[in-house]
Amino acid sequence: MAGFIEPIGRLINQLSKLPGVGAKTAQRYAYKIIEMSDLEAEEFAQAILRVKREVKYCKVCGNFSETDTCPICQNRSSDIICVVKEPKDVVAIEKSGRFDGVYHVLHGTINPMEGIGPNDIAIKELLIRLNSDNVKEVLIATNPDVEGEATAMYIAKMVKPLGIKVTRLAHGIAVGTDLEYADIGSLTRAILDRREM
Amino acid sequence: MAGFIEPIGRLINQLSKLPGVGAKTAQRYAYKIIEMSDLEAEEFAQAILRVKREVKYCKVCGNFSETDTCPICQNRSSDIICVVKEPKDVVAIEKSGRFDGVYHVLHGTINPMEGIGPNDIAIKELLIRLNSDNVKEVLIATNPDVEGEATAMYIAKMVKPLGIKVTRLAHGIAVGTDLEYADIGSLTRAILDRREM
Numbered sequence: 001m002a003g004f005i006e007p008i009g010r011l012i013n014q015l016s017k018l019p020g021v022g023a024k025t026a027q028r029y030a031y032k033i034i035e036m037s038d039l040e041a042e043e044f045a046q047a048i049l050r051v052k053r054e055v056k057y058c059k060v061c062g063n064f065s066e067t068d069t070c071p072i073c074q075n076r077s078s079d080i081i082c083v084v085k086e087p088k089d090v091v092a093i094e095k096s097g098r099f100d101g102v103y104h105v106l107h108g109t110i111n112p113m114e115g116i117g118p119n120d121i122a123i124k125e126l127l128i129r130l131n132s133d134n135v136k137e138v139l140i141a142t143n144p145d146v147e148g149e150a151t152a153m154y155i156a157k158m159v160k161p162l163g164i165k166v167t168r169l170a171h172g173i174a175v176g177t178d179l180e181y182a183d184i185g186s187l188t189r190a191i192l193d194r195r196e197m
Numbered sequence: 198m199a200g201f202i203e204p205i206g207r208l209i210n211q212l213s214k215l216p217g218v219g220a221k222t223a224q225r226y227a228y229k230i231i232e233m234s235d236l237e238a239e240e241f242a243q244a245i246l247r248v249k250r251e252v253k254y255c256k257v258c259g260n261f262s263e264t265d266t267c268p269i270c271q272n273r274s275s276d277i278i279c280v281v282k283e284p285k286d287v288v289a290i291e292k293s294g295r296f297d298g299v300y301h302v303l304h305g306t307i308n309p310m311e312g313i314g315p316n317d318i319a320i321k322e323l324l325i326r327l328n329s330d331n332v333k334e335v336l337i338a339t340n341p342d343v344e345g346e347a348t349a350m351y352i353a354k355m356v357k358p359l360g361i362k363v364t365r366l367a368h369g370i371a372v373g374t375d376l377e378y379a380d381i382g383s384l385t386r387a388i389l390d391r392r393e394m
Contacts, residue, residue, distance in 0.1 A: 003288040005263050007244075007251040014244040017237075018226045029215045031285060033245055034252055034261070040214075041249040045242040047204075047211040048230055052238040054204040055231055064231070066202050088228060091200040 008034070060129070062105035062122050063087050078102050079136040083126065083155060085109050085148065089141060101139070104129065109147040110154060118154055126155070130162055137165040144171040144189065205231070257326070259302035259319050260284050275299050276333040280323065280352060282306050282345065286338060298336070301326065306344040307351055315351055323352070327359055334362040341368040341386060 004012065008030055015026035033041060057063070058070035064087045065071070072090075080101030084090055090103050108121040129135070138159050142148035156166045172190035173182045182190070201209065205227055212223035230238060254260070255267035261284045262268070269287075277298030281287055287300050305318040326332070335356050339345035353363045369387035370379045379387070 003291050005252070005261055005268075007248045007263065008261060011244040011248045014241045017229070017233075017241070019229050020222075020225075025217075027285070028217075030248070031283075032214070032216050034248055036214075036249070038249055041245055044211045044214070045245040047208040048238055048242040048245075051204045051208045051227070051231055052233070052235055055202070064202055064205060066204065071202075086228075088224070094200050 057105075061103045062107060062125070063090050063103055073102060076100065076102055079134055080139060081126070081129065081133075081135055081137075082139045082141050084141045085143060085151075093141065099139075101137075106142070106151065109142055109151040111147045111150075121151070123155060123158070127158060130159060130164060135164055137167060139167045139169065141169045144185075254302075258300045259304060259322070260287050260300055270299060273297065273299055276331055277336060278323070278326065278330075278332055278334075279336045279338050281338045282340060282348075290338065296336075298334075303339070303348065306339055306348040308344045308347075318348070320352060320355065324355060327356065327361060332361055334364060336364045336366065338366040341382075 011030045011033065012023070012026045015021060015029045016023060018026075021029070033044065036044070054066050055064050056066070056068070058065040058073055059068050060073040061070060063070045063072065067074075072094075078101040080099075081104050082093060082099060082101055083104045083106060084093070085106055085108065087105055090105065093099050093103075104122065104126050106121040106123065106126075108116055110116060110118055110121065126138075130138070138155070140152040140155055142151050152168055156168075159166050170193065171186070172193055173179065173186050177186075179187075208227045208230065209220070209223045212218055212226045213220060215223075218226070230241065233241070251263050252261050253263070253265070255262040255270055256265050257270040258267060260267045260269065264271075269291075275298040277296075278301050279290060279296060279298055280301045280303060281290070282303055282305065284302055287302065290296050290300075301319065301323050303318040303320065303323075305313055307313060307315055307318065323335075327335070335352070337349040337352055339348050349365055353365075356363050367390065368383070369390055370376065370383050374383075376384075
């Protein structure tokens with residue numbers, strides 16, 4: 001980084017790797033870190049090192065875990081598996097407090113444009129679970145975008161023949177959004193997926 | 198952080214300490230770090246530790262430096278000292294490439310509301326330099342806000358009696374800004390500070 005002494009330039013470069021962080025923001029973050037006490041900076045650096053050292057993937061569901069099997073898989077017995085794209089989606093659904101089943105993290109969605117096919121994400125692992133566990137329902141919670149829909153359709157096609165119910169998270173107008181402010185995508189989906197009262 | 202396993206929650210907490218970073222952004226940054234290779238994460242953490250270990254303040258001007266005296270103080274001999282609030286202001290002026298004097302970093306500005314008086318910033322150190330070095334001009338480059346102006350006035354009052362010329366960075370309409378888009382503060386300043394042609 002021009003104009004900065006080497007250790008500051010290096011830190012700015014590292015901070016620029018964070019998503020959506022440009023040179024100016026990285027610079028602002030770097031100054032904040034320089035102003036931290038030695039102890040604070042040490043804790044910050046250790047948090048980065050420890051997350052790499054301690055975060056693994058659950059052997060059963062693929063979610064982030066400190067142990068071989070994640071706490072959800074260890075503690076819950078359920079016949080519903082919720083299929084999500086990424087570990088952060090598990091956090092989002094858990095926050096709702098309205099789902100007490102288990103999860104399966106795909107670690108991606110089918111995306112032919114980027115060369116990601118069904119074998120590149122954890123669909124095989126899902127099918128193995130369905131064959132061995134006593135699962136009655138697969139709730140697909142991939143995003144309502146092209147890749148998420150394609151992935152949901154593919155999984156439904158594979159799972160239905162096993163005699164397992166396949167459901168999809170409802171998409172539509174966000175609760176709390178006035179009709180006039182709803183985006184076209186959500187409104188279109190709300191009309192297509194209208195339900196009988 | 199609710200819903201996150203401990204090492205991830207801890208990292209999100211640390212990232213939330215960066216300026217302007219809320220929970221959602223910290224979460225996004227944390228996921229990025231989790232996805233980094235071990236080597237990348239190690240380099241990131243090391244950049245934080247090294248910036249704390251290697252960045253000191255120049256004994257002469259107070260700028261960031263890896264050595265006791267910063268490269269600017271080591272390599273430049275000048276009779277103009279540019280007075281700035283913070284080390285980052287040195288970087289900004291250096292980028293212009295139009296100043297080849299030396300600097301003096303105040304590490305703050307006078308701010309009675311926050312209890313920061315003239316003795317809490319490096320004004321005493323500036324006066325000592327002026328008494329010993331052969332300085333002909335002090336160019337004050339504090340920001341054109343209330344604190345920056347008060348600090349500039351105070352320094353001018355202390356320095357003028359020493360027979361040293363005191364100048365202030367020009368403020369006005371930013372170059373490239375059309376008159377109609379100039380903010381009121383800049384426009385007011387441009388009128389007050391109008392110069393004869």
